Amino acid sequence: MQELRLLCCVALLGLTRACPEPCDCSRKYGFQIADCAYRDLEAVPPGFPANVTTLSLSVNRLPSLPEGAFREVPLLQSLWLAHNEIRTVAAGALASLGQLKSLDLSHNLLSDFAWSDLHTLGALELLKMDSNELSSIPRDAFRSLHALRSLQLNHNRLHTLAEGTFNPLTALSHLQINDNPFDCTCGLVWLKAWALATAVSIPEQNNVACTTPSVLRGTPLSRLPPLPCWAPSVRLSYQPSQDGAELRPGFVLALHCAADGQPTPRLHWHIQTPGSGTVEITSPNIGTDGRALQGSQPRFRAFANGSLLIPNFGKLDEGAYSCVATNEMGSTESSVNVALATPGEDVVWHGFRGKATEAKGCYTVDNEVQPSGPEDSVVIIYLSRGGSPEAAVAGQAWAGQRPQSMLLVCHSLLLVLLAAF
Template identity: 80%
Template sequence: MRALCLLCWAVLLNLVRTCPEPCDCGEKYGFQIADCAYRDLEGVPPGFPANVTTLSLSANRLPGLLEGAFREVPLLQSLWLAHNEIRSVAVGALAPLSHLKSLDLSHNLISEFAWSDLHNLSALQLLKMDSNELAFIPRDAFRSLRALRSLQLNHNRLHALAEGTFAPLTALSHLQINDNPFDCTCGIVWFKTWALASAVSIPEQDNIACTSPHVLKGIPLGRLPPLPCSAPSVQLSYQPSQDGAELRPGFVLALHCDVDGQPVPQLHWHIHTPGGTVEIASPNVGTDGRALPGALTTSGQPRFQAFANGSLLIPDFGKLEEGTYSCLATNELGSAESSVNVALATPGEGGEDAVGHKFHGKAVEGKGCYTVDNEVQPSGPEDNVVIIYLSRAGPPEAAIAADGRPAQQFSGILLLGQSLLVLSFFYF
């Protein structure tokens, strides 16, 4: 029995001392080191001892890092991969290294990187990714790196940085990000403000400069002049005094979303109906109401028609079109959203002719604008009251004005079609 135990210990000891043939393994200063640098390797060799804490694979010919590349060495604290030919780092290549403190990927060709793997490297203190081909960093890339002290991203192809990218790095003391081709648009202004106010050491700030637009080329970010920038704002035509507007089957529903901001925001419609969610990148129809190339259509026309000016038209509103209609505006500085809930009217309610007569009567009396359930008195001549109406369904082309808006301007009020039913209003 004693002999058997000794044999087991000998086998285990031999396994601990194994080392890939091209590499040198040993102990130094209390660290278990595997040195595989300058070996002309084209892949991560297998067979490392499980207790390796430092691994050098620098100055080889590694073309990439595959999932599970370092599964054998989960106790790694330092990993050196500089001066290879790495173009991509696959998801799962680095994630198992939860004890890693130093990671050097500099002087490679990395354009595709598994940023999500960094979320598991909470012990990381040094990250070198300089001299690569990185063009994009996700906003949450560094969310778990609260121990990170030094970050090197210089000499890459970064054009922009998402606001708050470095906010999670509460221990950061050194950041190198010079020599990147930054687009000096509104989206980079936050970084200028952060860099000027931060206690983090940021060397070579004169080389953190604009590449575009042309008029700003070569100007250091710290001396960037003020830019005309504003976050998006949204106004969606709906009635403030009730959660939803009630419609009757067969009507045309028209909503309008007024958007402001600089740079000009992108407008999207999010529509939640009983049949699911529809997302529309506006516009999907031209000013004539005809479907644009690539738009999803039924019988040649989109079910929801989004115009470039912010109007949304549903030509044949029915039970399946009930739901929440939201317009979302986004630009480099953020986003804004506004929504309205729309439902079919219950049977037995008055027809649209009666409502139309009441509206015209109130208008003649000068008592403001009649809505389905209340009156609105403009506070002054400078106020614009925008009202969205419903008409019976008809050819979409007939309800579209020359400017592409599915309504026509008449005495400061937006009209749609012949028989009118007031849907909503707002001030702006």
């Protein structure tokens, strides 16, 4: 009933509005057409009848599409914008066109596009964006385009495409991605496998080729040789800063994240504590001179070698510390939970001592502890005198040192570290 009411209102508005002066409006084959092509326009003219279903603005001089540019024509099914000078499509410029089936933005200068607008265009069947300046496409750009049959992205500046970009396009039958300067590294290996396996027609496959690296320049993606690529693995270990060199109240919590993968993974720390809340750190945040980089979190000191130091560790620093390793092949993480207790907290002490007496999976570790598998959760319990922890402060000299052994690890699924002072 609501849709019928909308159609009636639109029909009445369509009868009362004239066509914009630069355009020609007519009805052909059951479609209400507004032809504004070849009019030397620099903006979308206002005043269209609301029942327009086809609008051509091709071959003009439009520099951009602002928010709400087509709000007057909610029934639009075809929109032709080829051969303009469009550089930017603002968020909300296309979002109101829920019945749009064909959209042509080809042969423009488009580099800034509101990809989120596509999420409302579920009826779209044809999308032409070829011959533009697009350099990237979000992974979820096409997530709502389940009716899309033809997608043209050729002759752009795409260096890579995120794995799974085309997965939502269940109706896709034609895809053009040729003549893009693809960077044929590990992040594009998936596209070769997908293109060889898919039933989608991909024309000019010899021109779906590598531009970089130079050794692969001109190599069609279909003939890309095997590359040494593997997803990252990560190992988070703990080493107490306890070498007996200098004792004073407080201690340094020292974690080390060792990651492997090809390409070399990027490290990221995710920290949740009562004192700092949720903290995200891209490693490193400490320069080679030992100083905090601009905009970094000085409380947590992340070094390029994978080490994380928290000087003067206290109750407010308790919480979960996760190291995340990411490369073009995927992402993985390892976590440790850190708690601070005093010898008087018998409940904590006896609870973990009970785990040890079970003897199941219980063993002694010298200096270093790490989870034995992704299902393990490491819990570090620091025991301190009277609530004031005491240990050595090795500071920036910690990296590479091997502290004295003082750790006990028990239980196959819960690893407990007891630091005695």
